[in-house]
Amino acid sequence: MPRINDHFLKLKAGYLFPEIGRRVRAFAAANPQAKIIKLGIGDVTEPLPPAAIEAMHKAVDDQSKRETFRGYMDDSQGYDWLRDKIARFDFQQRGCEIDASEIFVSDGAKSDTGNFLDIFRSGHAPGSEGGNVIAVTDPVYPVYVDTNVMEGNTGAANERGEFDGLVYLPMTADNDFTAPIPDKHVDMIYLCLPNNPTGAVLSRLDIAKWVDYARQSGALILFDAAYEAYITEPEIPHSIYEIPGACECAVEFRSYSKTAGFTGTRCGYTVIPKGLTGSAANGSKVELHQLWSRRQNTKFNGVSYIVQRGAEALYSDAGRAQVRELIDFYMENARLMREGLTAAGITVYGGVNAPYLWLRTPNQMTSWAFFDLLLTDCHIVGTPGSGFGKSGEGYLRLSAFNSRANVEEALSRIARRLKV
Numbered sequence: 001m002p003r004i005n006d007h008f009l010k011l012k013a014g015y016l017f018p019e020i021g022r023r024v025r026a027f028a029a030a031n032p033q034a035k036i037i038k039l040g041i042g043d044v045t046e047p048l049p050p051a052a053i054e055a056m057h058k059a060v061d062d063q064s065k066r067e068t069f070r071g072y073m074d075d076s077q078g079y080d081w082l083r084d085k086i087a088r089f090d091f092q093q094r095g096c097e098i099d100a101s102e103i104f105v106s107d108g109a110k111s112d113t114g115n116f117l118d119i120f121r122s123g124h125a126p127g128s129e130g131g132n133v134i135a136v137t138d139p140v141y142p143v144y145v146d147t148n149v150m151e152g153n154t155g156a157a158n159e160r161g162e163f164d165g166l167v168y169l170p171m172t173a174d175n176d177f178t179a180p181i182p183d184k185h186v187d188m189i190y191l192c193l194p195n196n197p198t199g200a201v202l203s204r205l206d207i208a209k210w211v212d213y214a215r216q217s218g219a220l221i222l223f224d225a226a227y228e229a230y231i232t233e234p235e236i237p238h239s240i241y242e243i244p245g246a247c248e249c250a251v252e253f254r255s256y257s258k259t260a261g262f263t264g265t266r267c268g269y270t271v272i273p274k275g276l277t278g279s280a281a282n283g284s285k286v287e288l289h290q291l292w293s294r295r296q297n298t299k300f301n302g303v304s305y306i307v308q309r310g311a312e313a314l315y316s317d318a319g320r321a322q323v324r325e326l327i328d329f330y331m332e333n334a335r336l337m338r339e340g341l342t343a344a345g346i347t348v349y350g351g352v353n354a355p356y357l358w359l360r361t362p363n364q365m366t367s368w369a370f371f372d373l374l375l376t377d378c379h380i381v382g383t384p385g386s387g388f389g390k391s392g393e394g395y396l397r398l399s400a401f402n403s404r405a406n407v408e409e410a411l412s413r414i415a416r417r418l419k420v
């Protein structure tokens with residue numbers, strides 16, 4: 001019998017979303033007439049921008065003719081025509097010196113953030129000889145934690161679900177959802193900005209503090225900018241490379257999932273600046289770009305031609321306008337939610353530069369108690385903040401990914417229930 005990877009047994013059994021599902025199903029079974037509105041899960045609701053649809057239809061036709069047919073790519077990194085547009089529109093136009101050769105197109109940011117650990121030493125718990133010390137924020141996007149657990153980069157979880165060896169950086173209203181710089185050495189730090197789940201962003205100055213810390217201590221920042229397109233305040237950086245020196249200490253993950261409704265279509269990319277290095281056992285420096293390229297070309301044959309054409313079309317004049325419209329639509333939902341919830345007496349964070357609203361639970365309720373109240377009294381499903389980490393206790397996440405009608409209906413139910 002083959003031996004399994006025992007590190008998988010340390011994972012908490014995907015507690016959050018199954019438990020939400022269980023409670024929602026039980027309520028729906030007991031109240032079949034209730035019209036439940038789901039404001040919990042972070043999936044988009046609106047269809048793809050027409051420019052992407054049109055380009056993908058055309059790409060399907062390309063595959064039907066010998067002259068335009070595309071098979072394997074020479075390099076899994078992605079077609080030049082897509083990477084050139086990414087470099088130009090997402091980086092160079094913002095003053096970031098990112099070259100198309102530093103961009104790796106992928107099937108999304110979830111797989112890249114997880115797979116990226118392949119090029120680092122694993123199986124050594126932090127603090128042990130040669131083990132990488134990993135820092136995450138609390139609350140956190142669970143993928144960062146679970147992928148490190150799978151790689152054996154942590155010890156076991158305690159009864160609060162925290163893994164031994166990981167450095168947790170709390171983000172609460174008390175510190176304005178700004179994770180503190182670690183007071184000990186760490187090798188890698190995950191930063192998700194704009195943040196899922198809190199909806200918080202960091203100022204240029206605060207991101208610069210992370211870049212300074214990383215450069216001085218030799219740490220690597222894994223910067224997840226999946227929600228950058230939702231930034232509305234002009235002074236907030238969209239990319240970590242807007243900060244001088246970031247090319248020496250950070251990789252950046254991007255995704256078309258939330259930007260352009262690609263959650264089911266699948267496309268994103270990762271930026272690995274040339275010159276960014278890690279250290280080998282003998283102490284020599286090795287380029288991460290070269291390692292990731294080797295990894296991808298061994299384990300990945302690239303994103304479908306059709307989907308890359310769809311992503312490319314997002315950068316056309318029409319595509320950019322349609323993406324803007326999509327995001328403006330969700331952000332108008334977010335604005336209505338912020339106003340409606342605030343008027344109902346709830347303290348709300350986020351929702352200005354991100355499609356997530358992070359609600360303080362009323363009357364010191366626990367996250368799950370407020371979840372139950374919203375479900376039973378308003379027939380609304382949120383996501384308990386405690387499911388994202390212990391510092392999420394006392395909060396609940398709502399997402400602005402929904403139809404306008406559902407958002408308005410949800411707000412009027414909450415207002416009726418909470419009216420004093």
Ligand SMILES: *Cc1c(COP(=O)(O)O)cnc(C)c1O
Nearest residue numbers: 108109110141196226255257268
């Ligand atoms: C949704 C999301 C992603 C995007 O994942 P994809 O695999 O590209 O769909 C990445 N990071 C965070 C924090 C997310 O919430």
